[in-house]
Amino acid sequence: MNKERIIEQIKNAPEGMNLCLDLGWANGWAEDPQIVKQCKELGHTPRTYNLDPTMHGLDHEVICAKCGYMYHYDSSD
């Protein structure tokens, strides 16, 4: 499943998705962005998608449908 399909599915999800914020790569953060901290405080469980299994599964995308953000992380770090 490619990224566009995933995003499309989330936008069409019953809970009503407001996917607007792409935070980029988590590996480059000095600390979590405010929205991610807030998400953790609220006890959400963002979904993680393995975007590219052919690339040894290193590119993951984390999406919280409730907060409306997404970011990538590279699990090779």
Ligand SMILES: [Zn+2]
């Ligand atoms: Zn959240």
